Amino acid sequence: MPVIRNIPDSKRRSRTGCLQCRKRRRKCDEKRPRCGSCQERGVACEYKQWAFVAEVASVPDNVDKTPGRHQDVAQSPVFAQDDLLSLPKAASPIPPPNDSPHSVSYPAKDNGTVNTVNTPFDTSPAASLAHTHESTGNQILTPSTWDDKAGQCKQRAMHCFRYQLVPWIESNAPKPSFGSNMMTLAQDKAVIMDAAIYLARHRTSRGETSIEELQELHHRLLLENTFVADVGRSLLALGDLFNDGPSQWPKFRFYHPQPDTPSQPLEDMDEPLKSLLRFHLKIDLATSIMTNKPPSMKLSLSSGRSLFSAPLSPIETYDSCLLCLFECLRLIHYELIPLFTGQSNMQSAAPESYSLKWAAWSRLWASCMQWFQDRPPGMEPVLESSDADLNGQKMQESPFPADIYTSALSLQANLTMHLSSLLLLAYKPRLVKLSRFPHHLISRSWHTQKIARLAVWNSFPEQWDPLVVAALLRAAREMTHASQQEALLTCFQRITDVTKLPLDEEISNLRLYWSSSSHSTPPTMSHR
16 A cells, blocks of 8 residues: 655645756745745746647546546646656657668557558658657647757757857967857847858768758848848858868858948958958968969958067967968969969069069068067967987887977967968079078978978867868878878878868878879878
8 A cells, every 4th residue: 555645835846846946956936926046046037838738639548538637637737847848758660671761660559450550751850759749649749849859959050060160260269259259149140040050060961961951041141231141151151161172162152242342351350250251261272272373362351560560469460370371372373473484464574573573572581580580479389399300210200290389379370371481482583592591491391391290299179270271281292201191191080080071082182192202002091
């Protein structure tokens, strides 16, 4: 015989208490609009919305089927709320043999007989809840339970966006404002929230999202103001990175300002658009390096200040490094290459134009040398091995000497300046003497080795932006030692695992290039 316990009301467990008391596992007096505990602690008191169900589809066998009892249970707010808080597990359907893999069988009771019903297989929240309802019999399908199930994938996507994509876009800069501004805008504008969810799902599924969903988002952005539309389009464009490898980056849909809007330099833009356009610029610079073509973005980076003019914040210092690389590429492709190939017009072939071009080269080279001889605070490595460690015996132990940095931003800034120096040395004027500079600073091999060392010895998840990937692909072609090639292959695999960027085609091309250069079998990754 069951024991009847006389529990006083003050000790009786509450099932309809406020959310704060339920979270703290405390007794709630259930006073409205604020319970005594929340009023005493000075916090917001909220109660879960009850879901009232007009009709129950089926009733389990162990429940009294009298009309009065059934109506009391169905209309009880406690019953409805508990049903929302603890959803029963769905029975696992077993697909029948020799049938389509896209259909499953469910037993259906009808007048005491069991019939098999074939239902199309669907993994959507609606189908999941419907199958749960059919298999359990006592599950009540309500709008609240629908929202709980349908929102789980959105929650996972937003978690991925906030903690994986946001640090990658902003390089995890000190005191970043991109993430907070992005989430605030997403809270105010549903289309930005949906664009962020689309990007996160697109990254996870390796580009297998619906094209109709993308078109719908672009259509909704047409109804927003210029700033929101620019943020949304810049965000959606990043999905192209996960479709194919870097060889397809020239097809990237870069940001271009509207013809009727005034031009604004990057440093004067507001977040989150500023960080998104900086990331677009890095993709453009990476594409220019890999294709040997000029950058395509028509974007002003600075309002006229000189490079590395003190004092600068870390992110402003990095912007100056990007500006230096951007000007190097424009000088090379629009001035120096036409000059070397004889494609310059007669007007630009005047002696004055030659002097202006080489003066621009000298100015950019001086900026690079200023960087390596007097780096800004926070941009120096905490450990920088000497070049004497590049002898044969130590190379067997470690293919690259160690260069370790304290942040992804400082690593990216130094890599950008090494890349700028490497490009300028490739187009150095014949009559310019660089003997007054340290020997390693005027060596193309030294800058190439430095780029590889930065990538191999640092493992910040957010360091692998497109510009770093492009620089590493360029530097990898200069590596002739088998151990160095093996280390870079491992590094490329790590990039794919962290960023989900597909690099299979680039790795195959690298192996083919190494094989043709050495006439031997290229290295294979030992762990693959």
